[in-house]
Amino acid sequence: MTHDGGPGIDPQQLWLSDGRPRRGRRPAFSREAITEAAVALADTEGLEAVSMRRVAARVGAGAMSLYSYAPDKETLLELMVDHVTGELPAPERTSGDWRAGLKAVAHLQRAHMLRHPWLPAALATHRTPGPRALAFLEHVLAILRPSGLDGAARLEVFAQLTAFVAGYVTHERAQAAAARSTERAAAEARYLAAMAADGRHPELAEALAAPARPVDADATFTRFLDRLVDGLDAV
Known part of the structure; x- marks a missing residue:
């Protein structure tokens, strides 16, 4: 998962939007559901198994429909990392130590x-x-x-x-x-x-x-x- 020399991910667009398509009918799934499916796939089969086709199959969607939520695997990986980071509890302060x-x-x-x-x-x-x-x-x-x-x-x-x-x-x-x-x-x-x-x-x-x-x-x-x-x- 490397950059191709292009502009890469726009952090504001990725994290400060809700990730939902602005046009078309109301989707039957969400960016959160897509991310959860990708994480479950990586947990059981490894990162190499994660593809738009495999993730789409898990959420019951066509692969092309996922690109409005995550335009490439690099973006999907960013979503996955942040999603699982949310599982970490807030570490406790230890009285100045x-x-x-x-x-x-x-x-x-x-x-x-x-x-x-x-x-x-x-x-x-x-x-x-x-x-x-x-x-x-x-x-x-x-x-x-x-x-x-x-x-x-x-x-x-x-x-x-x-x-x-x-x-x-x-x-x-x-x-x-x-x-x-x-x-x-x-x-x-x-x-x-x-x-x-x-x-x-x-x-x-x-x-x-x-x-x-x-x-x-x-x-x-x-x-x-x-x-x-x-x-x-x-x-």
Whole structure:
């Protein structure tokens, strides 16, 4: 889903209108229904399965009739991202402890992206925050106010955090899929052991010799997140 060099999406037209056609008879469906159908399709079959034809079939419409609501798949993706962002609860402020607040936001985001596995990939091309995304952003910026960061830096921190969570969830799901293949996991373990024993990778050998941590996705995410957030400098 890339831009073709044209003007792209007009945010005002997309988000400040109700999305209903101005002419013709009253439609039997809405932009919200179309978006919900696209999200359901992506949740069950992946982002690649989302097409105007498949979404139209879900709402009982002709594919061409959808283009007055979402003129292209890029616009539909914007609608989908904002729609599911509305599921996120407003993060709570934690009595001025902005680091704790930011970590709570990250845990909300991770759970959300695990519910919608297509979301990390969609965020990579997402351009235009809609009203639900802006409402969530407003809460996060308020959490960050006690940090002493200026507005631009607070926006950067939110972007950094979201990118971290999206990357982690993508890696987490890939690792979980790989772990289901015990043969592959055993082959990878043998390979790393051989590389560590060749004398040319002493740092790797020392790392592999350390006691293994229990495999716990939640605990691993928390450790990574602590390192990221605790290392942020309020400048």
